[in-house]
Amino acid sequence: MSDPLAGWRRRAVDGGVLLVGPDPMYAAIRIRTGIPLQPVRALLDEMTAVRLGGAAFEEIGAARGFCTDEGEHAAIAAFVARPGDAQIRRTIAVVVGDSAMLSIDGRVVRPAHLDITAIVRGMALASSLGLGTDRWRRYFYAAPRGWHRLERLHADVWFAPAYPTNPGTITVFHARPSGQRASAALHANVFEKLAAEYVQGELIERRPATTATGLTGERITFRAQLDGQARRATNVVVGDRYVHLLRLETDDAHADANAAILDDVVRSIEPIPPVRTHDAAAFSHYTE
Numbered sequence: 001m002s003d004p005l006a007g008w009r010r011r012a013v014d015g016g017v018l019l020v021g022p023d024p025m026y027a028a029i030r031i032r033t034g035i036p037l038q039p040v041r042a043l044l045d046e047m048t049a050v051r052l053g054g055a056a057f058e059e060i061g062a063a064r065g066f067c068t069d070e071g072e073h074a075a076i077a078a079f080v081a082r083p084g085d086a087q088i089r090r091t092i093a094v095v096v097g098d099s100a101m102l103s104i105d106g107r108v109v110r111p112a113h114l115d116i117t118a119i120v121r122g123m124a125l126a127s128s129l130g131l132g133t134d135r136w137r138r139y140f141y142a143a144p145r146g147w148h149r150l151e152r153l154h155a156d157v158w159f160a161p162a163y164p165t166n167p168g169t170i171t172v173f174h175a176r177p178s179g180q181r182a183s184a185a186l187h188a189n190v191f192e193k194l195a196a197e198y199v200q201g202e203l204i205e206r207r208p209a210t211t212a213t214g215l216t217g218e219r220i221t222f223r224a225q226l227d228g229q230a231r232r233a234t235n236v237v238v239g240d241r242y243v244h245l246l247r248l249e250t251d252d253a254h255a256d257a258n259a260a261i262l263d264d265v266v267r268s269i270e271p272i273p274p275v276r277t278h279d280a281a282a283f284s285h286y287t288e
Contacts, residue, residue: 004119007022008020008022013030016032016033017031019031021114026110029104030104031102031104032102036100040075040096041063043103044063044077044094047103048090048092055083056081058079058081059078060078063075066124068124068126068127069275070133071133071276073095073096074096075094075096076120076121076124077092078090078091086109087111089107090106090116091120091121093124095127097131098135102127102129104120104123134177137175139272141172141268144170144265147160147261154173155174158172160254166250166253166258167231167249168250168251169248169249169250171247172265173247177243178243201223201224204223206220207219209237210238211268212267215239215269218238219235220235220236224249230251230252231251231252232251233248233249234247234248234262238266239271242271244269248262
């Protein structure tokens with residue numbers, strides 16, 4: 001496979017690397033690392049806010065999501081600016097890690113001579129964040145509408161809109177590799193088991209659970225008491241390569257409504273992307 005970046009010059013710049021295409025290509029690609037986590041749309045808007053020669057960058061179509069060869073989530077978007085008689089094509093790819101993001105920002109003045117989108121996408125596919133695959137992972141799911149989110153260690157806790165009148169909380173723990181044992185057990189004992197103030201009671205229901213994408217598991221509901229007040233707790237565990245754990249804690253008065261919301265969240269879970277081998281491997285030495 002030929003190297004699409006053969007002849008490009010590499011320069012270290014603040015926060016990353018700048019690749020400059022050979023003359024007369026009039027092309028450049030900037031790679032930025034360590035970008036704080038934020039919505040991808042917010043980052044794209046920030047990066048394209050500055051005009052070029054008085055011309056704004058207009059988005060071509062919609063941003064598209066994909067997964068890198070390492071299984072990380074990513075997105076790519078194309079833009080064009082027309083200052084005077086020139087046309088600047090620009091493609092930005094964003095790779096999302098656990099605590100930071102990476103951007104690959106390519107521009108070309110003569111788009112007819114270079115497919116900048118194909119090069120940027122190839123680099124993003126082969127990008128290596130070095131996080132490894134055998135780790136706890138965030139995953140996509142539909143947030144309960146109107147509920148309020150609080151981030152905890154390896155978990156998102158969602159509070160009902162009328163909390164504490166409706167004391168419902170849904171905790172979505174990060175997915176973990178199914179083969180982990182000791183470390184997962186320690187974390188469960190410290191962060192995932194019901195607090196000691198809860199008094200676990202009788203089993204109410206045990207039934208299968210499944211997601212729209214075909215992950216299967218179990219849904220278990222039992223009675224509990226908290227400070228003398230009746231409570232219900234529901235644990236849902238689904239997955240294959242990764243284990244997805246979710247918990248609902250609620251009172252009896254709001255149990256049915258909150259359980260229906262939990263079930264919607266469970267159905268919306270998307271699996272962790274697998275690692276794969278891709279023919280974009282020639283880009284790896286530019287993106288590691």
